[in-house]
Amino acid sequence: MNEKYKRLVEFLKDLPSLAISFSGGTDSSFLLAVAKESVKNLIAVTSASPIHKKRRIEEAKKIAEFLKVRHILFDPGELSIENFLENREDRCYICKKNLFTKIKKIASEYGIFHVADGTILDDLKEFRPGRMAAQQLGVMSPLLEVGFKKDEIRAFLKKMGFPFWNKPSESCLATRIPYGERITEEKLKIIEKAEDILEDMGFRIFRVKVYGDMAKIKVSESEIEELFRKRGYILERFKMIGFSYVSLDLEGFRKNGGYCKKDKA
Numbered sequence: 597m598n599e600k601y602k603r604l605v606e607f608l609k610d611l612p613s614l615a616i617s618f619s620g621g622t623d624s625s626f627l628l629a630v631a632k633e634s635v636k637n638l639i640a641v642t643s644a645s646p647i648h649k650k651r652r653i654e655e656a657k658k659i660a661e662f663l664k665v666r667h668i669l670f671d672p673g674e675l676s677i678e679n680f681l682e683n684r685e686d687r688c689y690i691c692k693k694n695l696f697t698k699i700k701k702i703a704s705e706y707g708i709f710h711v712a713d714g715t716i717l718d719d720l721k722e723f724r725p726g727r728m729a730a731q732q733l734g735v736m737s738p739l740l741e742v743g744f745k746k747d748e749i750r751a752f753l754k755k756m757g758f759p760f761w762n763k764p765s766e767s768c769l770a771t772r773i774p775y776g777e778r779i780t781e782e783k784l785k786i787i788e789k790a791e792d793i794l795e796d797m798g799f800r801i802f803r804v805k806v807y808g809d810m811a812k813i814k815v816s817e818s819e820i821e822e823l824f825r826k827r828g829y830i831l832e833r834f835k836m837i838g839f840s841y842v843s844l845d846l847e848g849f850r851k852n853g854g855y856c857k858k859d860k861a
Contacts, residue, residue, distance in 0.1 A: 601752065604742045605634050613637035615703035617696065617713045617735070618667070619648075620656030622763060624714030626749045627739055629756060631712075632663050639706055641699045644669040646784050647691075647768040651792065655760060662759065672698050674770075681779045685725075687770065692726030696733045712736040718746050764801050772805050789837045797826060801849050810841040817848035 608614070608631050616631060618624045618640035631638050642656045653669070660667035672695045674680045680690045700711050713730055715737035730737070739749070746765075753761035769784045783806055790804040790811055801816040811834055815823050823830065823844065834842045 600742050607738050608634035611710050613708040615639050615708045615711045618642050623716050627714050639666045641668045643672050645671050646781050647770045683779050689725040689729050693729035696735050715740045716744050786838050793833050811839045812843045814845040814849040
């Protein structure tokens with residue numbers, strides 16, 4: 597691990613400037629923390645789009661403040677892209693191509709001509725069509741180049757005293773809407789409200805898939821019994837925000853993707 601860290605520092609030191617696509621997750625946070633000590637002209641750029649939870653955007657702001665890194669928030673405008681709203685299987689490619697194109701433009705305004713993301717080795721095992729967009733646009737993935745894995749990154753963040761070192765991985769809200777079902781801001785908002793309810797109740801790993809006026813809850817297998825004990829309250833709260841039906845995926849949450857889950861059901 598220490599050898600990988602040294603290689604990452606050397607990789608970054610060769611860059612005169614860098615813009616990091618910063619979600620506030622563990623991977624991009626680790627990259628930003630190391631880059632802070634290695635790159636002179638550095639900015640973190642975060643998408644403040646309705647496809648991302650307000651809570652996660654606020655966390656990204658706090659992390660950038662914690663690291664004392666210049667932080668730019670902007671709305672990439674996915675909800676004005678018809679091909680994205682149609683929600684086909686190339687949705688994540690369309691999203692990432694738009695995102696990285698605009699981040700590159702922002703970077704150039706700051707005299708920065710290198711853009712990086714937080715892709716890691718574990719991500720290659722998952723369905724990530726957005727990865728192709730990053731490669732086509734010349735976005736670098738330093739953590740992947742060095743060969744970092746998730747458990748290694750968490751260990752380093754913990755050692756560094758990072759406040760969010762063990763936060764769960766999370767994909768955008770659009771991944772909760774099955775392919776072929778149109779993405780709307782209204783759906784994104786109700787998904788966000790539903791997942792905020794579960795988070796406030798103490799659930800750690802969860803997703804709320806939306807099928808018309810039905811919500812299907814996915815929690816980790818270890819939390820299913822807890823959800824059953826609280827199902828009356830959850831049902832009441834979910835109906836209050838607009839769902840007519842609430843179901844539970846008895847198999848539990850299965851991690852099979854990040855930016856885009858290949859999950860039609």
